[in-house]
Amino acid sequence: MKSKLFSMFPILVLVMGLCFGSTPAHAAKIRVVTTLTDLADFTRAVGGDLVEVNSLATGVEDTHGVPMKPSFVPMMNRADLLVLIGFDCEHAFLPALIEASKNPRIQENKPGHVDCSKGIVPRDVPKSTDHSEGDVHPYGNPHYTLDPVLAKTAIANIHKALVTFAPQHKAEFTRNRDAYLAKLNAKIAEWEKALKPLRGTKFVSYHEHWAYFAARFGLNYFETIELKPGVDPTARHIQELITAMKNEHVPVVVREPQFPEKAPKRIAEKTGATMITLPIMPGGMPNTETYIKMMDYIVHSFVAAAQTQK
Numbered sequence: 001m002k003s004k005l006f007s008m009f010p011i012l013v014l015v016m017g018l019c020f021g022s023t024p025a026h027a028a029k030i031r032v033v034t035t036l037t038d039l040a041d042f043t044r045a046v047g048g049d050l051v052e053v054n055s056l057a058t059g060v061e062d063t064h065g066v067p068m069k070p071s072f073v074p075m076m077n078r079a080d081l082l083v084l085i086g087f088d089c090e091h092a093f094l095p096a097l098i099e100a101s102k103n104p105r106i107q108e109n110k111p112g113h114v115d116c117s118k119g120i121v122p123r124d125v126p127k128s129t130d131h132s133e134g135d136v137h138p139y140g141n142p143h144y145t146l147d148p149v150l151a152k153t154a155i156a157n158i159h160k161a162l163v164t165f166a167p168q169h170k171a172e173f174t175r176n177r178d179a180y181l182a183k184l185n186a187k188i189a190e191w192e193k194a195l196k197p198l199r200g201t202k203f204v205s206y207h208e209h210w211a212y213f214a215a216r217f218g219l220n221y222f223e224t225i226e227l228k229p230g231v232d233p234t235a236r237h238i239q240e241l242i243t244a245m246k247n248e249h250v251p252v253v254v255r256e257p258q259f260p261e262k263a264p265k266r267i268a269e270k271t272g273a274t275m276i277t278l279p280i281m282p283g284g285m286p287n288t289e290t291y292i293k294m295m296d297y298i299v300h301s302f303v304a305a306a307q308t309q310k
């Protein structure tokens with residue numbers, strides 16, 4: 001009996017080797033789920049080969065209403081970290097998913113619950129934090145990542161969470177982050193230069209996505225087509241907007257592809273403004289699959305629209 005066990009020993013070692021030997025590289029990956037694609041891009045940049053990142057959104061969705069897929073719950077159940085925008089941006093879909101995931105690591109107030117808004121001072125904070133009127137910005141405007149300088153705060157929060165989860169890889173995360181920030185900083189200088197001649201240029205958009213972007217680059221965010229965030233425009237609001245835009249010579253209408261084209265198109269036609277369609281997350285339009293490519297697209301679209309108006 002004893003000798004039989006001994007003779008089996010090399011086979012057992014081999015089987016165990018097959019079971020476990022091939023897994024460490026894969027198993028060692030930190031599993032991250034992000035709500036939006038910009039956060040996924042930042043997490044891949046900082047985490048490099050050490051992370052496996054899945055985003056709930058693909059880039060084309062409304063950031064306030066990513067439609068549920070059956071894959072979300074098991075994906076979130078396995079996640080080591082959940083990376084989100086915060087300010088209740090994801091209120092309509094995320095709390096229910098976190099609960100359904102039954103994953104203790106990503107529940108609110110756990111280290112795996114990574115709120116990237118930590119350190120951001122929100123703009124346009126309403127007086128009440130009430131969702132009942134359809135307001136999707138109850139704690140202020142959550143679209144801060146469209147300002148590439150504030151995006152660095154999200155990147156810092158992601159770096160911190162990865163280091164907390166896997167401190168043994170701190171040096172690698174920091175190296176990756178610094179390399180990405182160097183690239184981003186060079187791009188920010190390029191974008192500031194490109195948009196400098198457009199300082200004070202007025203524009204409207206469908207949803208209030210562009211408050212931080214406009215503040216960063218000195219553009220004049222005139223109004224939104226929506227009555228307020230998450231509330232469809234009335235015919236009267238659109239008429240008043242057209243009159244005000246004509247009086248004030250507003251040259252640019254931004255349309256986000258998440259929303260119907262009809263109103264922005266009509267407003268552009270009636271006022272003589274140029275309509276541009278802009279992504280709000282990487283992957284929202286062709287050739288915008290990374291954050292930097294998306295910002296390039298946004299900046300160049302504004303520049304081209306302003307030139308059309310000259």
Ligand SMILES: [Zn+2]
Nearest residue numbers: 136207208229
């Ligand atoms: Zn919003």
